[in-house]
């Protein structure tokens with residue numbers, strides 16, 4: 158692994174998010190994708206996240222052949238509050254796009270299984286939920302015949318890294334060709350490459366050869382980041398490790414694999430781990446919208462937890478689905494702003510750091526073109542001040558209704574009205 162600078166302990170969440178976003182596409186329409194071996198629960202979990210059966214889940218390896226995109230509604234209490242306040246006829250929450258990618262197997266980077274097609278599907282998403290099987294079941298076939306999450310993590314990670322190694326070697330050959338051409342050198346020569354290109358390449362290669370995602374490395378210079386962005390590497394995408402356990406293990410908050418998984422992840426650049434259980438989530442989802450049935454299911458689970466001799470706030474039983482969706486959005490550095498009125502309450506998705514005119518452009522390109530100003534109230538101010546009223550009168554009275562210009566950086570949870578000039582000329 159390349160050397161690291163001192164840990165950035167003082168770094169806040171915001172800076173971490175921006176660092177995570179450094180290699181990504183700057184777009185609001187980003188997608189997470191499920192990656193893992195066949196039969197680990199990707200389609201099941203995709204369905205659960207979508208809250209509907211969009212993808213076919215079956216006990217059969219490769220049952221997902223085409224990537225299947227679903228939209229998961231982002232759980233958002235601020236949005237719900239605005240909906241309750243306005244009670245409008247139209248309600249549009251933010252969604253996270255999630256792609257259910259078919260299972261990868263060992264050798265996929267060289268075309269095994271459904272091979273390279275899957276890897277190109279991974280290349281098309283912006284962040285990865287790396288789903289790992291940690292549940293025992295005689296009924297669910299494992300492609301390698303036994304349950305061993307560490308072996309499986311190695312398998313998937315090395316396929317992604319092997320693919321990146323192949324991309325890197327193409328990139329370096331292309332760069333050498335470019336330099337030869339620029340300097341009029343013979344095809345057989347081995348020209349020196351630019352200093353930053355070389356150091357970016359060397360660092361990436363070292364990381365990839367140690368099976369460590371490039372994304373996890375903190376000490377690239379800005380120049381290196383600019384170059385690496387064009388390398389087209391899969392492991393520059395943010396990755397969340399999702400551990401699919403049995404319902405029983407989920408209720409007791411872990412199994413024998415979890416500490417080993419944590420150690421493995423730490424040894425491979427670190428990353429967020431979310432333990433969950435498709436079995437538990439599926440049972441909960443099957444109760445549809447019957448709130449009473451869901452409540453009694455949770456109570457039954459809590460009794461099971463007590464019967465196991467476990468108690469305390471750490472053993473509360475609740476769905477992990479909201480956490481998974483939020484974590485996906487955070488990994489992609491996405492946030493919401495709201496428009497709220499008598500006709501519609503809507504959450505709009507933007508990347509962190511988006512300026513007001515570009516945020517306006519998410520609503521309509523004309524709004525960006527003719528942007529004049531944004532009238533903004535912070536959600537917390539609105540909630541504290543509006544006193545049951547729908548509009549912003551009380552917020553204005555308190556001097557908390559702001560006029561913001563072109564250089565305003567949108568904040569998570571802004572409630573906005575954009576003022577724009579409809580006659581602004583179109584860009585040529």
Ligand SMILES: Nc1ncnc2c1ncn2[C@@H]1O[C@H](COP(=O)(O)OP(=O)(O)OP(=O)(O)O)[C@@H](O)[C@H]1O
Pocket residue numbers: 193194195196197198199200201202213214215216217218219220221258259260261292294297401402403404434435436437
């Ligand atoms: N935690 C769990 N406990 C028990 N069974 C589970 C669990 N999670 C998933 N399963 C079962 O495993 C089987 C395979 O799941 P699924 O079809 O979602 O896998 P997949 O990863 O999408 O596979 P493929 O790559 O072949 O498409 C299903 O029968 C599902 O119900």
Ligand SMILES: [Mg+2]
Pocket residue numbers: 199200201213214219220221257259260
């Ligand atoms: Mg599937």
